[in-house]
Amino acid sequence: MTKSHPSRLLIVDDEVQIRRLLRLALEEENYEVHEAATGQLALSEAAGVHPDGVVLDLGLPDLNGREVLRRLREWSQVPVLVLTVRDGEEDKIAALDAGADDYLTKPFSRRELLARLRAVLRRTQPSSEEIIVRFSDVEIDLAARIVRRAGAEVKLTAREYDLLRYLAQHRGRVVTHQQILRELWGANAEDSTHYLRVYMTHLRQKLEPDPRAPKFLQTESGVGYRLVES
Amino acid sequence: MSAARPVSEPPPTPPSGWEEYAFSVLAIFIVTAASLILPDSYYLSVGLIYLLAIILLCLRVGRGPVLLAGVLGAFAWEYIFIPPHFSFAINSLQDGLLFGTYFVVSLVVGQLTAQIRAQAQNDRLREQRATALLHLTRALAEAKTLDEAICAALQQTDELFSAQTSLALVDENRDALIPHFASSYLLEGKEHATADWVFRNQYNAGRFTHTPQNSAGCYLPLVRDHKTIGVLGVKVPPEATLTVAQKDLLEAFARQLALSVEREHLRAASEREKLLAESEKLHRALFDSVSHELRTPLAVINASADSLSGADPNLRGQLINEIRTAVRRLNRLVGNLLDQSRLESGTLKPRLDWCDAGDIVNAAVENTRDALAGHPLAITVPDGMPPVRADFALTEHVLANLLLNAANHTPPATPVFLTAGIELGGQRMYFTVADRGPGFSPAVRGRLFKKFVQDDDTRTAGLGLGLSIVRGFVVAQGGEVVAGENPGGGAIITVYLPHPPPKAVAQA
Numbered sequence: 001m002t003k004s005h006p007s008r009l010l011i012v013d014d015e016v017q018i019r020r021l022l023r024l025a026l027e028e029e030n031y032e033v034h035e036a037a038t039g040q041l042a043l044s045e046a047a048g049v050h051p052d053g054v055v056l057d058l059g060l061p062d063l064n065g066r067e068v069l070r071r072l073r074e075w076s077q078v079p080v081l082v083l084t085v086r087d088g089e090e091d092k093i094a095a096l097d098a099g100a101d102d103y104l105t106k107p108f109s110r111r112e113l114l115a116r117l118r119a120v121l122r123r124t125q126p127s128s129e130e131i132i133v134r135f136s137d138v139e140i141d142l143a144a145r146i147v148r149r150a151g152a153e154v155k156l157t158a159r160e161y162d163l164l165r166y167l168a169q170h171r172g173r174v175v176t177h178q179q180i181l182r183e184l185w186g187a188n189a190e191d192s193t194h195y196l197r198v199y200m201t202h203l204r205q206k207l208e209p210d211p212r213a214p215k216f217l218q219t220e221s222g223v224g225y226r227l228v229e230s
Numbered sequence: 231m232s233a234a235r236p237v238s239e240p241p242p243t244p245p246s247g248w249e250e251y252a253f254s255v256l257a258i259f260i261v262t263a264a265s266l267i268l269p270d271s272y273y274l275s276v277g278l279i280y281l282l283a284i285i286l287l288c289l290r291v292g293r294g295p296v297l298l299a300g301v302l303g304a305f306a307w308e309y310i311f312i313p314p315h316f317s318f319a320i321n322s323l324q325d326g327l328l329f330g331t332y333f334v335v336s337l338v339v340g341q342l343t344a345q346i347r348a349q350a351q352n353d354r355l356r357e358q359r360a361t362a363l364l365h366l367t368r369a370l371a372e373a374k375t376l377d378e379a380i381c382a383a384l385q386q387t388d389e390l391f392s393a394q395t396s397l398a399l400v401d402e403n404r405d406a407l408i409p410h411f412a413s414s415y416l417l418e419g420k421e422h423a424t425a426d427w428v429f430r431n432q433y434n435a436g437r438f439t440h441t442p443q444n445s446a447g448c449y450l451p452l453v454r455d456h457k458t459i460g461v462l463g464v465k466v467p468p469e470a471t472l473t474v475a476q477k478d479l480l481e482a483f484a485r486q487l488a489l490s491v492e493r494e495h496l497r498a499a500s501e502r503e504k505l506l507a508e509s510e511k512l513h514r515a516l517f518d519s520v521s522h523e524l525r526t527p528l529a530v531i532n533a534s535a536d537s538l539s540g541a542d543p544n545l546r547g548q549l550i551n552e553i554r555t556a557v558r559r560l561n562r563l564v565g566n567l568l569d570q571s572r573l574e575s576g577t578l579k580p581r582l583d584w585c586d587a588g589d590i591v592n593a594a595v596e597n598t599r600d601a602l603a604g605h606p607l608a609i610t611v612p613d614g615m616p617p618v619r620a621d622f623a624l625t626e627h628v629l630a631n632l633l634l635n636a637a638n639h640t641p642p643a644t645p646v647f648l649t650a651g652i653e654l655g656g657q658r659m660y661f662t663v664a665d666r667g668p669g670f671s672p673a674v675r676g677r678l679f680k681k682f683v684q685d686d687d688t689r690t691a692g693l694g695l696g697l698s699i700v701r702g703f704v705v706a707q708g709g710e711v712v713a714g715e716n717p718g719g720g721a722i723i724t725v726y727l728p729h730p731p732p733k734a735v736a737q738a
């Protein structure tokens with residue numbers, strides 16, 4: 001699949017060195033890069049260039065990154081990858097709740113950055129409506145609601161399948177516990193993380209090559225889960 | 231509390247009331263009347279009876295009434311009993327001598343009695359004063375804190391003088407009087423102004439002093455080394471007064487209190503000094519340690535970056551690896567410093583949720599993979615272990631710090647063991663990190679979980695914050711950490727966390 005034009009990205013960070021390094025890494029991948037150093041500039045830039053994705057640092061000098069996110073979300077559904085310096089989960093969860101698609105904790109590697117970016121950009125791309133999702137030797141047929149492992153069908157309970165489907169639809173991206181519980185079991189199930197843990201253990205036992213050290217159904221420390229395709 | 235008797239104090243030469251004079255007159259009248267029944271020839275004995283009556287009177291009444299009785303007795307005797315009767319004339323020389331002797335003796339007896347009584351009075355006062363001071367010093371000595379001492383002293387002053395007392399201490403930083411909470415009346419308006427005047431002028435003021443200032447209370451400065459350290463105020467009821475002796479006693483009280491306050495000031499100052507020295511030492515150690523820990527990876531990065539240009543691809547790969555390792559080390563150090571400050575700022579609020587113990591273990595192992603390289607790691611998490619209640623990120627940091635600790639303090643290739651499980655019939659869960667290294671030296675054992683603790687013999691990586699953070703994070707989650715000897719050699723650290731049943735939590 002060839003793109004008609006390169007994806008336009010807006011990088012929002014007050015540190016010029018970070019902007020420079022991100023630009024280097026992203027332009028090498030043929031992205032078109034725009035920069036903004038403050039929250040106000042970011043909002044006007046976003047309105048001006050209509051980027052396909054935003055990389056947003058949460059610690060900005062003028063506006064709180066979360067506030068930028070909130071104002072952006074008032075009129076735009078552009079995918080947003082948030083950069084944080086702290087590994088406090090509250091900040092990450094708050095950013096995800098405010099509409100961020102994923103986060104990356106500084107310091108991060110180029111490989112991580114590109115993988116996350118690809119995953120969040122996929123959300124608005126039509127090709128994301130794939131019917132078959134594959135990871136490891138597992139194949140999920142979303143249309144037929146069938147999961148195969150090494151060609152043989154795997155029996156999943158309804159709850160296990162729902163969980164897997166939700167992760168597959170958001171593959172490569174983090175989903176928080178609350179998102180899963182809200183989407184799959186309704187608003188008043190948000191305290192049922194205990195069950196979620198148990199379902200995830202079952203899924204891993206059925207699908208992971210080594211359930212004790214899961215490679216594909218990954219845990220995001222204190223935040224949620226992420227299905228990684230490779 | 232010692233029961234202090236109020237000092238009810240007559241002055242050294244007490245003025246006799248009219249009752250005493252009436253009593254003397256009555257006594258002489260009775261003696262005269264009684265002596266009338268004796269035959270006339272007994273008039274000499276009657277003189278002795280008068281003398282006896284006067285000496286007995288001395289035991290009851292003061293000098294004035296005794297003198298009055300002496301004079302009255304002399305004249306009654308002379309007029310009624312000494313012949314010729316009912317006349318002031320004296321016939322014989324013998325009668326004259328007797329009368330004169332009687333007169334002088336009664337005067338001298340009156341004078342002596344008064345002196346003895348005054349002496350006794352003085353002794354009693356001195357004893358009362360000594361007892362009061364003794365009670366006060368004992369109360370001050372027994373008090374564990376200055377506040378306790380002041381409470382005791384003020385209560386005693388209240389009782390002794392049947393008055394209200396107030397104490398204000400000088401706050402040196404603000405150059406002002408701060409009333410003490412144990413005061414039994416408030417220093418307000420005029421009273422406060424007078425107390426302040428006393429503080430500034432280091433001189434008694436208020437009622438009963440030369441500078442009354444229209445205030446109801448009497449104020450004395452607490453002075454040590456020519457510096458006012460407080461003001462003691464005493465407010466007696468308007469109708470009562472303070473005698474010289476009471477004022478004396480009050481001043482003695484003020485001196486005692488001043489001593490107490492000064493002692494406390496000195497103690498606090500030396501305590502501050504000690505703390506300061508301690509924190510200075512800690513600061514220096516921290517500075518040395520932080521600069522070493524920060525500069526080492528920075529030096530590595532700098533040197534590697536310098537060598538990168540012109541390096542062949544093989545060397546280039548090695549240099550890049552060095553930079554990555556240095557960055558991870560720096561990142562970990564910064565993380566530990568942040569964790570420690572989070573703990574100390576008291577803003578740490580664990581987010582307890584159900585976690586997969588295996589997930590926590592995996593995350594911790596993943597984060598320490600590079601540091602643990604070369605150490606065989608055996609992980610034991612039981613199959614089917616139910617979710618545990620913990621803060622995922624905090625517990626992950628705890629395990630990562632324990633793993634790093636094991637890796638950093640054991641020789642290369644020393645095996646490390648990480649185990650999780652549930653015990654006590656499902657009441658609590660544990661993680662253990664054990665190794666086959668040298669174990670903890672006895673010197674470091676007791677302070678293992680304190681900040682900046684390093685094994686003194688070995689200069690190893692790290693700031694000595696790791697275990698302090700471990701303890702902080704575990705305690706924040708309601709758990710505990712125990713360090714011990716691994717049976718068969720090496721160190722073992724066990725983290726215990728409460729393991730509530732899921733239903734109880736869901737209902738809560």
